[in-house]
Amino acid sequence: MIVFNNVSKSFGSINALDNISFEIKAGEFVFLTGPSGSGKTTILKMILRDILPDSGKVLFDNTDITEISLRDVPFLRQQMGIVFQDFKVLSERTVSENVEVALAVTNVSEDQWKSRVKHVLKLVGLASRAKLFPSQLSGGELQRVSLARALVVNPKLILADEPTGNLDWKTAEGIMELLEKINKEGKTIIMATHHEGIIKHAKHRIINLDDGKITKS
Amino acid sequence: MSIHVKTAIDAIKRSPFQAISAVFVLALTFFVATIVSILVFSSNALLSYFETRPQIIAFLKSDTANEAVSVLQNKLTLDTRIKDVKYVSKETALEIYKKVTEDNPLLAELVSPSIFPSSLEFSVTDLKLAEQVINDVKSEAIVEQVGFTANIGGEKSLRDVVERLKAISYYIRIGGIVFVSVLGMTSFLVLLVIISMRMSTRKGEIEILNLIGATPTFIRTPIILEGVIYSIMGVFIGWTTSLILCLYLAPSILSYFGQISVIPKEPISFFVLFGTILGVELAIGLLIALTGSLIAVKRSLTKVK
Numbered sequence: 378m379i380v381f382n383n384v385s386k387s388f389g390s391i392n393a394l395d396n397i398s399f400e401i402k403a404g405e406f407v408f409l410t411g412p413s414g415s416g417k418t419t420i421l422k423m424i425l426r427d428i429l430p431d432s433g434k435v436l437f438d439n440t441d442i443t444e445i446s447l448r449d450v451p452f453l454r455q456q457m458g459i460v461f462q463d464f465k466v467l468s469e470r471t472v473s474e475n476v477e478v479a480l481a482v483t484n485v486s487e488d489q490w491k492s493r494v495k496h497v498l499k500l501v502g503l504a505s506r507a508k509l510f511p512s513q514l515s516g517g518e519l520q521r522v523s524l525a526r527a528l529v530v531n532p533k534l535i536l537a538d539e540p541t542g543n544l545d546w547k548t549a550e551g552i553m554e555l556l557e558k559i560n561k562e563g564k565t566i567i568m569a570t571h572h573e574g575i576i577k578h579a580k581h582r583i584i585n586l587d588d589g590k591i592t593k594s
Numbered sequence: 595m596s597i598h599v600k601t602a603i604d605a606i607k608r609s610p611f612q613a614i615s616a617v618f619v620l621a622l623t624f625f626v627a628t629i630v631s632i633l634v635f636s637s638n639a640l641l642s643y644f645e646t647r648p649q650i651i652a653f654l655k656s657d658t659a660n661e662a663v664s665v666l667q668n669k670l671t672l673d674t675r676i677k678d679v680k681y682v683s684k685e686t687a688l689e690i691y692k693k694v695t696e697d698n699p700l701l702a703e704l705v706s707p708s709i710f711p712s713s714l715e716f717s718v719t720d721l722k723l724a725e726q727v728i729n730d731v732k733s734e735a736i737v738e739q740v741g742f743t744a745n746i747g748g749e750k751s752l753r754d755v756v757e758r759l760k761a762i763s764y765y766i767r768i769g770g771i772v773f774v775s776v777l778g779m780t781s782f783l784v785l786l787v788i789i790s791m792r793m794s795t796r797k798g799e800i801e802i803l804n805l806i807g808a809t810p811t812f813i814r815t816p817i818i819l820e821g822v823i824y825s826i827m828g829v830f831i832g833w834t835t836s837l838i839l840c841l842y843l844a845p846s847i848l849s850y851f852g853q854i855s856v857i858p859k860e861p862i863s864f865f866v867l868f869g870t871i872l873g874v875e876l877a878i879g880l881l882i883a884l885t886g887s888l889i890a891v892k893r894s895l896t897k898v899k
Contacts, residue, residue, distance in 0.1 A: 425805065454807030465802045469604065481597045482808045526806065 378403040378534065378565050379424060384433035386419055386589075393419040394430070395589040401567060403533070406560040408576050409569040411586035417569035420586075421536050424567070425457065426450050438533070455483045458527025458564075462539035464519040466511045472522050473498065473507040479526045497529045501555060517548030524555060535559065537568040541575060553579060601816035602823060605792060612788050613824065619784045620828020620882075621835070623777040624875050628836035630770030631871045636856035637763035643854045644759055650718065650728060651682075651741040653711040658736040663712070666734055670716055675723045679716040684708065711738060778878070781828070782886050785821055789890035792817060814891050821887035825879035833872050840868075 379401040386394040394416045401407050409417040422428045423435050426442050434441050442453060466475050476494045485493070498504045501521040511519055520540055527535055537556065541549035553575055560566050570576065576583060585593035606613045654663060663681065670679045682690070687710035695701040718724050724742060732740050793800070796817075803813050840857065844864075847857060858864040 427805070451804075451807045451809040451812075454805065457807075459805055465798075465805070467799055467802060469608070469799075477597070478803070479806055482803065482806055482812055 378405075378438060379567070380434070380436035381420070381423075382434040382436070384423070384430045384435060386416075386423070386428065386430045392589045394423075396433070397586075397589070397591050398433075399584055399591060399594050401565065403565050404560075404563055406556070406566045406579070406581040407568070408579070408581055408583045409567060409586065410571060410576060410583050411592075412571065415586040416589045417586055418538055419589075421538050421567065421569055424534075424536060425459065426453055451482075455530065456533050458530060458532035458535040460520070460523045460527050460535065460537040460540045462542040464511075464516075464523045464543075466519055466522050466526070468511050471508050471510055472503055472514070472525075475511070475522050476525050476529050479530050483530045485530070493529055494525075497525045500528065500558075501525045502551075515548075516544050517551060520544060520548075520552055521555070524552065528559060532564070534565045534567070537566065537570075539569055539571075541570065541572055546574065549575060598812075598815040598819055602819040605796075605816065605820055606823065609792070609795075612791065616784055616788050616824040617827045617831065619777075620781045620825055620879065621831035623774065623781045624829045624832030624879065625835050626777055626832075627774045627875060627878075628833050628868075628871055629839075630766070630774055631874075632836070632840060632857065632867075633766050634763070634770060635867065637759070637766050639856050640851075640854055641759045641763050650716055650724065650731070652714045652716075652731045652734070652737045653739045653741065654713060654736050655738045656708075656711060658712070662736050663714070666736060667714055670714060670731075673727075675718055675720075675727055676716050677719055679714060682713045682715055684710045684712050687712065778882065782882050785824060785882065785886035786890050788824075789817060789821055789887050790893065792820065793890060793893075814888075817891055818884065818887040821883035822880060825883035826876070829872070829875045829879040833868070833875055837868055 381397055381399050383396050383398055384394055385392070385396050397416075397420075409420060411417055419428065423430060424437065424442075426445065429443055433443075435443055437453065437456075445453060467478060470478065473494050476497060477490050480490050480493060494507070495504070498507055501524050503518060503521050503525060506514060506518060511522065514522065520543075524540070535556075540556075541552055544552065549572065556566055556568065557579070583593060584591060652666075667679055667681055670676050688705065691705065691710065718727050728740050728742060731737055800813055844857060848855075848859060858867055
């Protein structure tokens with residue numbers, strides 16, 4: 378599903394990625410690990426086509442996404458679900474509206490919104506919080522909103538950038554349980570984390586990065 | 595309600611003072627634009643009245659047969675330089691005389707219809723053609739004499755009136771265009787600033803929408819809709835205010851100008867005029883809103899590195 382082929386990227390004198398290559402197959406759950414600044418987020422941003430590599434190819438479903446036009450970038454992103462460390466929920470919209478936005482973005486007809494939002498909020502355990510605003514939710518609940526928004530569009534791939542980074546262990550465990558459940562349903566998940574406990578507990582493939590190079594894959 | 599309309603309305607509700615200032619400036623612009631349009635219409639009507647009022651009177655020989663009068667009347671009617679041809683019989687001339695001298699009935703009693711010549715009155719489509727038309731009419735066999743109201747009332751004064759009206763009409767147009775353009779530019783800039791501020795406050799939201807796959811159109815639509823809402827509200831408030839003002843002043847204006855229709859006397863014509871102004875203003879308002887919003891959005895949208 379995802380292929381990185383001799384990809385390099387530098388920001389000024391800093392080598393964020395140094396000639397890395399790896400492949401992630403459909404249905405896999407992969408951890409991107411490594412210290413801060415090792416290149417985890419750069420990889421996720423490249424898959425999202427938020428940044429371009431200086432050299433090399435990034436393939437998503439056999440399409441070189443470095444070659445696609447700016448006009449097609451939104452349609453690439455619509456096939457992915459993203460979960461961020463800082464949640465990135467829309468603060469002036471309710472929980473259900475935050476999820477609806479993802480459906481609106483992907484042009485899902487409005488008559489399907491209610492049932493799909495209800496289903497996904499039930500899945501992440503936020504059915505009773507649907508009408509609340511983000512300011513009325515805890516960190517774990519905000520991350521569930523982010524996850525619900527990623528899931529509602531039924532993406533092929535879920536990118537999670539430190540989704541447990543701002544959460545306590547118990548809440549992080551809850552999020553991980555959800556991600557495991559989603560992965561078992563056939564979704565590919567790429568999760569950047571440096572949470573040792575989670576990595577050991579989950580026992581999934583690890584791509585470890587250090588200073589822009591892959592040290593374990 | 596569409597998610598875009600809802601987003602636009604929510605944004606307006608969140609910053610009511612920005613919304614009020616945008617609508618107020620736009621309403622002021624379109625209020626002035628409506629008033630200027632009416633003034634241009636009125637000055638044109640006034641000018642047209644003075645330019646086309648009956649100016650030439652062809653006094654006919656007393657023994658002229660009715661058939662000959664009809665022939666000349668038809669000939670004048672078909673002449674493209676001439677309009678509003680009207681036959682005034684001896685009797686009608688006496689009636690006009692009596693009316694003019696009604697303060698002194700004795701004067702009317704002393705005269706009979708036979709002393710008044712019958713005449714053909716008409717106006718020219720352009721004052722410049724008057725001299726040429728007079729010469730042509732003078733050569734007609736049944737015409738005794740040709741009078742030009744400018745001669746009767748003073749050629750200089752009539753031309754002066756028309757020239758003065760032309761100058762006034764010109765200044766109203768130029769002044770109006772300049773004034774409305776300045777206000778229009780102010781509205782445009784206010785809209786640009788407000789939409790830019792909106793983009794700035796929505797920066798985080800736009801970033802999120804970008805990352806979850808929103809197309810630029812999806813991101814732009816509510817922001818452009820917000821500008822369009824301000825514009826439409828501004829047009830309607832400005833236009834309605836000037837309509838109410840005109841309806842309130844119409845009786846006084848019509849009574850002051852008498853037979854000159856400086857504003858349409860018929861309700862249908864009146865509302866057709868205002869409807870046309872509304873249509874044009876809506877088009878201009880939308881143009882201002884779309885241009886302002888698109889420029890603001892284009893400047894603010896983050897681009898993929």
